[in-house]
Amino acid sequence: MTAMAPERSQPDLSFLLDRSGHLLRTRMATALAEIGLTARMHCVLAHALGQERTQIQLAELGDMDKTTMVVTMDALEKAGLAERRPSSRDRRARIVAVTEEGARVAARSREIVDRVHREALDALAPDEREVFLRAMDRLIGGLLAESPPAPGAARRARQRQG
Known part of the structure; x- marks a missing residue:
């Protein structure tokens, strides 16, 4: 027997956003894989193209952790x-530089991304x-602009060994 969902007084916004985001990411992944x-990879190329940005800056722009970056x-x-190159502004920093082939591929990937969105x-x-x-812009620029800290798992107090 299938469990029936309780009657809702509000649309399930979490489901709608999650599902549409998942389907859009899947379509995008399939198109870019071509x-x-x-x-x-597209995100890094697009944000590094013509800019002098470090891996850390690009990771922040792409919402990636260090390992993924x-x-x-x-x-x-x-x-x-x-390629990773020394920064012209800070000898200690290394930046991500897009190669000529990378710029060509980035232009093609931009067309693909635009097509999928269209x-x-x-x-x-x-x-x-x-x-x-406009509504999505207002949502992400307003209440959803920043996430609250994620709640941590409740932990039991450490017990002394006796």
Whole structure:
């Protein structure tokens, strides 16, 4: 027997945002895979192109942890799309530089990303698109602009060994 969901007084916004985000990420991953990129690789190339940014700065822009950023940069270097170089502004810092081939691939990936977004938004009438995008901007710029700290798991007090 299937459990019935309780009657709701409000739409399940969490489900709608999670599901649409998951489906959009899946479509994006499939489309970018056609040119051998992941969404993270695209993100790094797009944000490093024409800028002098460190791995740490790019990781923050792409919402990646350090380990994920290193793995992503290793893949970009192996593919000849980006390289780590000394910064021209700070000898101690290393920046991510996009190669000529990386710039070409970044232009193609931008077209792919734009196409996937356009296809998703084409499901809405033009006037609905405008309202939807304004509403999403207000949501992420307002209440959802910053996440509250995640609650930690409750831990038992340490007991003395006797």
